[in-house]
Amino acid sequence: MLRFEVSVEDLLRSRFALSPAMDLCLLLRSLAGQDRPLPRAWATRLLPAFERLRRESELNAALALHTPRGGGPNFVAPPPRGLNQTWADDLARIRATPLEAARHEIATNATGPSARDPRVRAVLDSTDAVSRIAEAMDQAWHELLAADWPQLRAICERDVVHRVGVIGEHGWVTTIESLHPSIAWQAGGIEIGHFPQVGTVRLAGDGLLLIPSVFVANIGAHLEDPWPRTLVYRARGTGALWGEQKTVPRPDALTALVGRARARLLVALDAPASTSHLARSLAMAPGAVGDHLAILRGAGLLVRARAGRSVLYRRTPLGEALVAGSG
DSSP, X not given: OXXXXXXXXXHHHXXXXXXXXXXXXXXXXXXXXXXXXXXHHHHHHHHHHXXXXXXXXXXXXXXXXXXXXXXXXXXXXXXXXXXXXXXXXXXXXXXXXXXXXXXXXXXXXXXXXXXXXXXXXHHHTSTTHHHHHHHHHHHHIIIIITTTHHHHHHHHHHHHHHHHHHHHHHOHHHHHHTTOTTEEEETTEEXXXXXXXXXXXXXXXXXXXXXXXXXXXSEEEEOSTTSOSEEEEEOTTHHHHTTSSOSSSSHHHHHHHHOHHHHXXXXXXXXXXXXXXXXXXXTOOHHHHHHHHHHXXXXXXXXXXXXXXXXXXXXOHHHHHHHHHHO
């Protein structure tokens, strides 16, 4: 079991972030068979490009850095700074890694059979290892993840909106325990039964970094510098993305009543979301989403409220009853 000792100051400093580089690493691990397999449709679509990149780029050198336990060097997945983190931010930090720091992490992590391949070893031992690995990861980003990232990012952003709402309504204990079934708040600390005997980690007033991901299999953690103490958890909505649940329950009834597009939007609003979040997560045109939301709002099924720079929509009790009745 892993236990985080948490003070009041830690709660005040806990925050959310997104990590494109971490999600890219998780995707690469899945495609390489090192982690939970991707859904068949995604694997079928991405595997041909992934295998080509392994042949034509230095991607195998990047893959050799990941340990069987799921760890990897910090320089290919630097700690994110907030919710606005982009791949360009991550790539710049990867490229700025000093060679000696990279070599130390390579020596620690690249110890498996794949690291002994002559072509891979030549990259890892070269004086331009950082730039070559960064270039391979940039190619992988653009060919494997960039097209889907707006939708995946929207799912993670909506998750954060939901969690912040839970904090406001029920507090941090409920929010933390909702991240994974194995998490419990016990005697002033966060206990995570999913992990083996890791022991106790003190946050020491730095707070906890919480990162939603669509690729993490269960729940992950970063416990060593330079990362802050971090929990990586599965974002809400990932099951629908992977086809593990229907996007619209009993679509015949709900669709017949309000139309397919409006039914998708109404069901998707299990947590407040903006027009842009809905458009990206459902792969719909923003203008069409706005039109449908206006009709649903006019029918008394949705309300809207401003939250910072965004306008968030949520279901009314009538909208909740309609979705519950259809499912």
